Amino acid sequence: MDRLTALLDRFRVRTRLFHTGKLCGRSTFEPLPGRAFLHVLRRGEMEVRHRPGDTDVPRFHLAEPTLLLYPRPVHHQFVNPPEDGSDFTCATLDFDGGERNPIVQSLPSLVRVPLDTVEGLRPALDLLFAEADHVRCGSRVLADRLFEVVLIQLLRWIIDHPAEVGVTSGLIMGLSDPRLAKALVALHRSPYEDWSLARMASTAGMSRSAFAAAFKDATGTTPAAYLTDWRLSLGASMMRSGRPVNLIATELGFASASSFSKAFRQRMGVSPRKWLAESV
The missing domain is CATH 1.10.10.60 (Homeodomain-like)
Known part of the structure; x- marks a missing residue:
């Protein structure tokens, strides 16, 4: 049974690549209305910080390749080594309806999932990284589309594993x-x-x-x-x-x-x- 297509047909999401490469020192992402983020930590270690009350975890350390999805505007900061940094590929997300989007409403303020946890994700990420890292004809457009693929694969996994990302009620629990x-x-x-x-x-x-x-x-x-x-x-x-x-x-x-x-x-x-x- 296809539990996502009807939702995504009615409430589309647009992704836009805005960074690929190293982030050194402190990188701050401001909570703008309607702005969501999907970060892919490819290599390296760092600390993630949030303002008190914005998420369940004010700060935590990452030491493995990880997906970080912020479906709603949340102030967050990445603290990386000042010189070597960590390797990222990042996109902004525009969900139709903003915070009233049914998918957005059903997700926690932060979804954190190690890359290897999501079965079948690696091939899409390999294609995404290849397009994001090299300037070729249409590479930016293709990278944007591949981020959509990554997001859909992540949502598919969340529906099957709601408890692992802290979902306890709402649409996602119903679909599970x-x-x-x-x-x-x-x-x-x-x-x-x-x-x-x-x-x-x-x-x-x-x-x-x-x-x-x-x-x-x-x-x-x-x-x-x-x-x-x-x-x-x-x-x-x-x-x-x-x-x-x-x-x-x-x-x-x-x-x-x-x-x-x-x-x-x-x-x-x-x-x-x-x-x-x-x-x-």
């Missing part, structure tokens, strides 16, 4: 359960359909009571609330692309534009029009 994943994938693919609790439970192959309890335990919310949030997140993304509210309401299964606007205001605290004006 084969039964719940059947219902979630169906919701993601066809949010406009009439999804009653009975239909969701049937899709998962469970009774209504068992499905509702398992869904709440895994995701931290009810099936109905999740469906509404998914539709509204899609609606927000569609509004940013210029789609009119009346068409969005129809495509997402709302009875009317006014019912969409009412639900949007209840979840976001402002009307769709005001939200769109403030998000531009």
Whole structure:
């Protein structure tokens, strides 16, 4: 079962290579709105520092090749030897919807995974490093695309190993359960359909009571609330692309534009029009 494609089709992520090579001394990455980072430590040792309260670990030492994913804006600093430094390849990430992106919402503020832990990752990284390290026709564009491949492989691994990166609830936990994943994938693919609790439970192959309890335990919310949030997140993304509210309401299964606007205001605290004006 493909648990990621429907998500990534609806909420795309764009990656952009911005550094390859050594980092010496202190390197600081500021938390800019909508800016996420994916760092690949290829060789060397260093200390990673965070501001108190931003992550579960204020500082830690790295001594092996590691992936560091910051899905949300987090101030972080790499402290390397002043001359020899450590070898990195780094990219910025732009998730559609920013912090309201369902994938971003379901991840911790830092994901730290040794490279050799993710099965099948090495071939993609070898291609990425080859393109990042040599200036050839299209190398920057190809490196950007290969970073997307690395990110997708990492997300695929996280879904199968949520506890190892500190995920305890949310979308990722739902997708990690084969039964719940059947219902979630169906919701993601066809949010406009009439999804009653009975239909969701049937899709998962469970009774209504068992499905509702398992869904709440895994995701931290009810099936109905999740469906509404998914539709509204899609609606927000569609509004940013210029789609009119009346068409969005129809495509997402709302009875009317006014019912969409009412639900949007209840979840976001402002009307769709005001939200769109403030998000531009």
